[in-house]
Amino acid sequence: MIELSGVQKSYDGGKSYAVANTSFRVERGEFLALIGESGCGKTTTLKMINRLEEPSQGEILVNGQNIQDQNPETLRRNIGYVFQGIGLFPHRSVAENVAAVPQLLHWDNERIQARCEQILSMVGLPLDEYGDRYPRQLSGGQQQRVGVARALAAESEIVLMDEPFGALDPITRVEVQEEFKRIQKELNLTVVMVTHDMTEALMLADRVAVMKDGELLQIGSPSELLNNPQHEYVKKIVDMPKRRADRLEEIMGRNK
Amino acid sequence: MLTSNSVLNENLREQLILLPEYFQGHLLLTLSALIVGIAISVPLGIWASQSPRVKQPLLTTVSIIQTFPSLAILALVVALLGGRIGFLPAFIALTLYSMLPIVRNTVAGLESVSASVIEAAKGIGMSPKQILSKIRLPLAMPIIIAGIRTATVWTVGLATLSTLVGASSFGNYIFTGIQTRNLVAVTVGSLASAALAVALDSMIGATQWLIEQRTEGVVSAKLKRTRIAVGSAIVLVFAIVGYGLIPQPKADFVIAGKPFTEQYIVAGLIAGE
Numbered sequence: 001m002i003e004l005s006g007v008q009k010s011y012d013g014g015k016s017y018a019v020a021n022t023s024f025r026v027e028r029g030e031f032l033a034l035i036g037e038s039g040c041g042k043t044t045t046l047k048m049i050n051r052l053e054e055p056s057q058g059e060i061l062v063n064g065q066n067i068q069d070q071n072p073e074t075l076r077r078n079i080g081y082v083f084q085g086i087g088l089f090p091h092r093s094v095a096e097n098v099a100a101v102p103q104l105l106h107w108d109n110e111r112i113q114a115r116c117e118q119i120l121s122m123v124g125l126p127l128d129e130y131g132d133r134y135p136r137q138l139s140g141g142q143q144q145r146v147g148v149a150r151a152l153a154a155e156s157e158i159v160l161m162d163e164p165f166g167a168l169d170p171i172t173r174v175e176v177q178e179e180f181k182r183i184q185k186e187l188n189l190t191v192v193m194v195t196h197d198m199t200e201a202l203m204l205a206d207r208v209a210v211m212k213d214g215e216l217l218q219i220g221s222p223s224e225l226l227n228n229p230q231h232e233y234v235k236k237i238v239d240m241p242k243r244r245a246d247r248l249e250e251i252m253g254r255n256k
Numbered sequence: 257m258l259t260s261n262s263v264l265n266e267n268l269r270e271q272l273i274l275l276p277e278y279f280q281g282h283l284l285l286t287l288s289a290l291i292v293g294i295a296i297s298v299p300l301g302i303w304a305s306q307s308p309r310v311k312q313p314l315l316t317t318v319s320i321i322q323t324f325p326s327l328a329i330l331a332l333v334v335a336l337l338g339g340r341i342g343f344l345p346a347f348i349a350l351t352l353y354s355m356l357p358i359v360r361n362t363v364a365g366l367e368s369v370s371a372s373v374i375e376a377a378k379g380i381g382m383s384p385k386q387i388l389s390k391i392r393l394p395l396a397m398p399i400i401i402a403g404i405r406t407a408t409v410w411t412v413g414l415a416t417l418s419t420l421v422g423a424s425s426f427g428n429y430i431f432t433g434i435q436t437r438n439l440v441a442v443t444v445g446s447l448a449s450a451a452l453a454v455a456l457d458s459m460i461g462a463t464q465w466l467i468e469q470r471t472e473g474v475v476s477a478k479l480k481r482t483r484i485a486v487g488s489a490i491v492l493v494f495a496i497v498g499y500g501l502i503p504q505p506k507a508d509f510v511i512a513g514k515p516f517t518e519q520y521i522v523a524g525l526i527a528g529e
Contacts, residue, residue, distance in 0.1 A: 073382070073383050074381070076378075076381035077380065077381035083372075083375070083376070085371075085372025085373075085375065085376070086376075087372040087377075087379075088373075088376070089376070089391060090373065091394050091395055100380060101380050101381065104386070150380070151380075
């Protein structure tokens with residue numbers, strides 16, 4: 001469970017706000033997408049949850065505990081983190097990448113080995129076949145699967161994702177998205193994902209939060225946003241996938 | 257023809273008798289300057305890469321040291337030590353001279369690690385120290401080692417100059433040879449110095465290659481054979497280096513002469529050669 005109340009972030013002492021007065025709650029097992037244009041404050045909001053950024057004001061609770069009372073490194077080890085850059089360690093094998101957080105948590109080797117085997121088979125890269133490979137020997141999609149496996153390795157039930165599928169080609173993207181959605185349901189993960197792709201947000205998330213210029217405009221389930229947009233911008237951005245689908249159908253129909 | 261040949265052989269034999277002594281002097285000087293140079297320069301580079309305030313002044317300082325002619329550095333160090341000659345001034349000058357490539361490459365190597373890898377390391381909960389020791393330093397290592405190799409080649413070459421301040425090295429061959437018009441001595445000294453530079457450089461390169469080759473999945477028979485060959489070559493060079501470092505009877509005092517023929521003769525007489 002993640003809860004933000006009255007969170008603000010300013011880089012210039014209050015003259016302007018990257019994130020202004022934002023409050024929302026993500027329940028255990030819920031998938032929330034933060035969506036908006038670049039610079040709207042969605043990534044800053046995400047990074048405040050694992051203290052890669054510190055809020056200027058407000059309070060963030062993770063599993064009922066104020067994150068300001070926790071050591072940032074301990075907090076991050078208990079929260080999975082996946083992002084567009086993937087950021088696999090190029091000098092470490094797939095297995096060593098996945099074992100990184102369990103090692104930081106001082107798990108014993110048997111437990112790490114067992115967990116690597118389990119989590120790698122879950123993302124479709126069996127340890128026996130892929131464990132000894134290096135990131136550069138993998139395709140983009142495989143690399144991001146390892147990225148997901150690394151984020152989940154320490155049995156964290158909270159995962160933060162910063163445009164995780166943005167760097168993948170369209171076909172691989174859909175594959176990895178669907179696979180992640182399946183894993184998320186299976187492990188009942190709490191996920192906050194930043195994206196600028198409305199289709200992705202609508203397909204994956206239980207609820208979508210729309211941000212613009214540091215403000216949280218509206219938060220709700222995909223159908224709530226589609227049927228009852230409370231803001232002109234929300235209507236525009238939510239309608240986008242549908243408009244594109246309509247346009248596509250029109251083109252296909254004309255070509256029949 | 258026969259006489260000139262036997263004179264040459266006699267000369268060469270005379271020169272080669274001196275080889276172990278000069279080899280030991282040269283090797284000891286080079287290795288100690290390099291080891292101390294690495295021990296100072298790598299931490300300085302790490303410090304510089306983490307503090308922009310340190311970085312520019314430090315890089316400028318080591319660059320300025322490098323712009324001094326090497327001979328001038330030697331003379332300055334001797335002067336700073338109150339006219340002391342022998343191993344110490346040569347060692348200090350060589351250490352100073354080895355610093356630039358190592359410091360510069362350490363900084364460049366640490367800065368070359370991609371921001372996304374560092375962000376990931378931070379994001380999964382590594383402390384700044386862990387990011388340095390587990391991520392940045394291992395990834396910077398090839399560039400740092402390249403700097404050490406450059407420093408090695410420079411230092412081996414420069415060590416020949418230390419003859420001028422009374423430290424024994426292959427430079428003894430070269431300077432004596434120039435002054436006494438003994439081309440054989442000059443050639444032996446130059447070749448020995450070049451061979452040592454190549455040997456040390458390839459040894460570092462080979463060690464690095466061996467480390468990088470670990471656990472790359474299936475290993476072909478050819479790669480296995482190459483690995484064994486490289487491994488044995490490293491052991492061989494280590495053995496030679498080890499032999500070179502076995503201490504010979506230690507001198508109670510050091511005799512150096514100015515680089516003119518008469519002084520060589522006088523110094524040689526005093527030293528009882």
